Amino acid sequence: MRESYREELDDINACLVGMANSVGSAMSTATTALLDADVALADLVIAGDRRIDAVRESIEERCFTLLARQQPVATDLRAITTAMRIVADLERMGDLAEHIAKVARMRFPEHAVPQEVRPIFLEAGHVAESLVAKAGTVIAKRDVETAIELEAEDDVMDQLHKSMFRELLSEDWPHGIEAAIDVTLLGRYYERFADHAVSVARRVIYLVTGERPLSTPAETH
Amino acid sequence: MRESYREELDDINACLVGMANSVGSAMSTATTALLDADVALADLVIAGDRRIDAVRESIEERCFTLLARQQPVATDLRAITTAMRIVADLERMGDLAEHIAKVARMRFPEHAVPQEVRPIFLEAGHVAESLVAKAGTVIAKRDVETAIELEAEDDVMDQLHKSMFRELLSEDWPHGIEAAIDVTLLGRYYERFADHAVSVARRVIYLVTGERPLSTPAETH
Numbered sequence: 001m002r003e004s005y006r007e008e009l010d011d012i013n014a015c016l017v018g019m020a021n022s023v024g025s026a027m028s029t030a031t032t033a034l035l036d037a038d039v040a041l042a043d044l045v046i047a048g049d050r051r052i053d054a055v056r057e058s059i060e061e062r063c064f065t066l067l068a069r070q071q072p073v074a075t076d077l078r079a080i081t082t083a084m085r086i087v088a089d090l091e092r093m094g095d096l097a098e099h100i101a102k103v104a105r106m107r108f109p110e111h112a113v114p115q116e117v118r119p120i121f122l123e124a125g126h127v128a129e130s131l132v133a134k135a136g137t138v139i140a141k142r143d144v145e146t147a148i149e150l151e152a153e154d155d156v157m158d159q160l161h162k163s164m165f166r167e168l169l170s171e172d173w174p175h176g177i178e179a180a181i182d183v184t185l186l187g188r189y190y191e192r193f194a195d196h197a198v199s200v201a202r203r204v205i206y207l208v209t210g211e212r213p214l215s216t217p218a219e220t221h
Numbered sequence: 222m223r224e225s226y227r228e229e230l231d232d233i234n235a236c237l238v239g240m241a242n243s244v245g246s247a248m249s250t251a252t253t254a255l256l257d258a259d260v261a262l263a264d265l266v267i268a269g270d271r272r273i274d275a276v277r278e279s280i281e282e283r284c285f286t287l288l289a290r291q292q293p294v295a296t297d298l299r300a301i302t303t304a305m306r307i308v309a310d311l312e313r314m315g316d317l318a319e320h321i322a323k324v325a326r327m328r329f330p331e332h333a334v335p336q337e338v339r340p341i342f343l344e345a346g347h348v349a350e351s352l353v354a355k356a357g358t359v360i361a362k363r364d365v366e367t368a369i370e371l372e373a374e375d376d377v378m379d380q381l382h383k384s385m386f387r388e389l390l391s392e393d394w395p396h397g398i399e400a401a402i403d404v405t406l407l408g409r410y411y412e413r414f415a416d417h418a419v420s421v422a423r424r425v426i427y428l429v430t431g432e433r434p435l436s437t438p439a440e441t442h
Contacts, residue, residue: 057433064302071292081285081305088309168398177389180398184405212278 019090020136026097031125033104037111045101052094059087082207089196096193112182114175124190131197147201157194241357247318252346254325258332266322273315280308303428310417317414333403335396345411352418359425368422378415
């Protein structure tokens with residue numbers, strides 16, 4: 001019994017890594033849909049989010065069943081409650097990728113992102129993908145070093161977010177209010193995506209070291 | 222031992238209700254700070270968020286200790302894992318109240334909210350307070366009826382959010398891009414606050430009825 005319990009815990013962890021990969025693909029596809037105004041890709045992301053939600057439910061139930069049947073203590077118990085929190089972060093990251101796809105869909109056949117801020121969103125997409133890939137590694141290997149790297153990379157997203165506001169507020173923003181609203185919300189979605197990746201990293205740091213990180217990720221406005 | 226365990230579970234629940242009350246006060250104060258451009262009130266909310274975060278940590282640890290020491294099964298186990306999720310929703314609601322206070326602070330001595338959308342934010346503040354008050358009742362009494370009412374009231378927030386966009390996109394929006402960015406983000410904060418209240422309600426419905434609600438709260442935009 002003890003053996004299969006350990007196998008189940010490992011398998012749940014593998015599912016979390018798989019979920020991180022799915023979320024990474026969703027984010028990558030959503031960014032392409034956004035920048036290319038590609039409605040077919042946007043629809044793929046929107047339809048795919050249901051699968052990510054289903055994986056969340058399945059992992060939650062498996063964690064619950066482990067708690068009920070095996071009554072783990074100490075590190076194993078902490079690993080399961082950590083998994084239950086990580087799965088919530090990952091699901092939310094999937095939602096945010098879906099939100100980005102929905103903005104692309106809403107503005108189709110127009111581009112939601114004007115040329116001036118296109119490089120910012122291209123870069124934000126790359127950073128988001130890198131963050132979630134690192135989050136997958138952190139989950140797979142309980143790798144504190146990568147977790148710390150991940151936090152540092154979140155600073156890049158914050159800088160991108162600030163330069164996005166600078167563009168919006170520059171005197172020659174010619175695209176009017178609607179585009180400004182889209183860009184503001186899109187910027188928020190990328191930033192929140194990054195915050196949840198940081199949250200995953202911090203939960204693993206806490207699991208491994210027992211040290212609770214100082215604060216929730218700083219959010220720029 | 223069994224007796225004190227049940228008392229501990231009841232006491233954790235009482236702490237969740239207290240936390241919902243604190244979040245309600247934070248939201249109420251943040252809305253006043255925003256509408257009156259009152260920086261002293263804004264600072265109160267910002268400083269107070271640390272207390273809400275500390276309550277979250279304390280409740281999480283108490284839940285964890287209960288799991289480790291008492292190894293509950295069935296309904297009690299479900300109650301504890303539900304509490305661990307509700308505490309995350311409530312903490313996030315506190316963060317969102319803090320975000321609103323920070324916008325008020327950033328624009329002081331100006332008003333962040335132009336006159337045209339002031340009635341919308343006044344109403345959004347009332348709805349937010351009502352939602353979190355209902356969430357407190359739902360937690361305190363495991364009251365499914367109030368949980369269902371709460372979900373219906375979230376529709377009012379969605380309508381307010383839509384009318385906010387209508388104002389922003391009307392041809393005579395005279396306040397420029399910066400105010401539009403503020404209003405867009407503020408609208409998002411109120412909407413997410415309401416979504417988390419719905420999430421609390423749904424978690425309690427699941428705990429009481431065993432039926433998982435159909436989806437995460439619909440987000441407009």
